[in-house]
Amino acid sequence: MELQELPIWGLFITESQSGKDKLRKLALSPQSGNTLSTNKPDQWGSFSQALKGYQRHVHNAKGLAMLVQPPYTVIDLDHTTVDSPTNAAKDFLQLVKGTYTERSVSGKGLHAVIRGNNNTGRNRNNNANLEVYSEKRFFAITGDVIDGTGVIRSIPDDEFNSVLERYLEPRVPVKPTQGAESGGQSYLTDEQVIEKACKQKAVDYLKVCSKMVGKSFILVNQRQILPSLICWRFGLIKTSH
Structure with a gap:
């Protein structure tokens, strides 16, 4: 071959x-x-x-x-x-x-x-x-x-x-996040957008999440809680009011 x-x-x-x-x-x-x-x-x-x-x-x-x-x-x-x-x-x-x-x-x-x-x-x-x-x-x-x-x-x-x-499904244009390389839009399905955001390493978002909850809370619970906080922060998890 x-x-x-x-x-x-x-x-x-x-x-x-x-x-x-x-x-x-x-x-x-x-x-x-x-x-x-x-x-x-x-x-x-x-x-x-x-x-x-x-x-x-x-x-x-x-x-x-x-x-x-x-x-x-x-x-x-x-x-x-x-x-x-x-x-x-x-x-x-x-x-x-x-x-x-x-x-x-x-x-x-x-x-x-x-x-x-x-x-x-x-x-x-x-x-x-x-x-x-x-x-x-x-x-x-x-x-x-x-x-x-x-x-x-x-x-x-x-x-x-x-x-x-x-x-094949049309891909959804995604606005580049701050700090992303320039070069136009990237195209991901909705599922890929959610998966990508939720899979980011928790440590990369410590500064963002530390503004929402206390530092000691994050250090103790970051493995269990932080992925959900990240998804909530970016609007990927809807909360009831």
Whole structure:
């Protein structure tokens, strides 16, 4: 497969997430064991390095990780199978027929890799359990191929984007916060906005929250209370009056 010739490879491990059933995946360097960043393509290595690392069971890796970069696009369908596909999966499987498609790590999802450009400005539909991405993401390779062994198909942009328009949700423009880098608006779904705000490290907001409650209260209760205070502070939790 042509992707094996590119320096876009690493290993992945899984770890549990508090309060969630789904495991979190982290990409690691097979040499150092350091976490690989999707924003730093130069950190990633060759397919042979990653494969040898996996075969030697280094860092307790679960499999190979592939950094997604243009001109390649990954279609990620969750909670669907070939035998019992969702409506979105049916359309996308028809669209990408003949390209590399595999089952996900859980066995309850599908990944397809194509050459094609997503020009819609959209990348997900949570209700359809669908994501489409072309950069700054990696996905866990299983090699459990169901179609297109060793083949990456090119999909015409008009054909590809016509299907994307039907399924992907428009992204919500978000006004940059104070101190953010300039460069225009960023686009996130409502869910992503809430998740991003609530996941910020509590320590970054000590000064803000110290104006609302006493310092000693924060020091004692910051682990339990502060995430909720942060969400309340930014209007993400509604209170009754």
